[in-house]
Amino acid sequence: MISKIKIKYNTENSEEIYRSIKVDNIDLPDGMKINVNKGDNYIEIYIEMEIKSSKDILTLRNTADEILAHIEVIEKVISNVNS
Numbered sequence: 001m002i003s004k005i006k007i008k009y010n011t012e013n014s015e016e017i018y019r020s021i022k023v024d025n026i027d028l029p030d031g032m033k034i035n036v037n038k039g040d041n042y043i044e045i046y047i048e049m050e051i052k053s054s055k056d057i058l059t060l061r062n063t064a065d066e067i068l069a070h071i072e073v074i075e076k077v078i079s080n081v082n083s
Contacts, residue, residue, distance in 0.1 A: 003057060005064045007045040009071060013078050014038040020074050021045065021067060029059055034067075043071075 011017060018038040025034045031050030036043065045067055049060045 001051045003049055003051050003060055005047045005060060007047075007064060007067065008042060009045075009068075010042045011071075011075065012041060013075060014041060014043045016078060017043050017071055017074050021070060029056075029063075031056070032060070032063065034063075 009017070015038065018036055021043070022036050025036070028034065029049070031052070033046075033048045035046040035048075037046075038044070045064075047060060047063055047067070049056060049063075051057055051060070
């Protein structure tokens with residue numbers, strides 16, 4: 001079974017977030033794919049994983065949580081630089 005998560009995040013910093021997250025998509029777990037797209041004021045992240053066990057669904061969720069945490073840090077850094 002394939003499970004998917006889509007994250008759409010509205011931000012004025014879509015370019016910076018896109019470049020930061022795009023680089024981080026290496027050494028993914030088996031069966032996982034991450035695609036990142038950006039618009040003028042948003043970023044979309046698609047995470048897809050083949051689910052073979054209950055552990056895999058937790059890995060998928062944890063990956064989404066980690067990406068959101070990275071976005072939060074990027075936003076804080078940009079905010080501090082612009083202050």
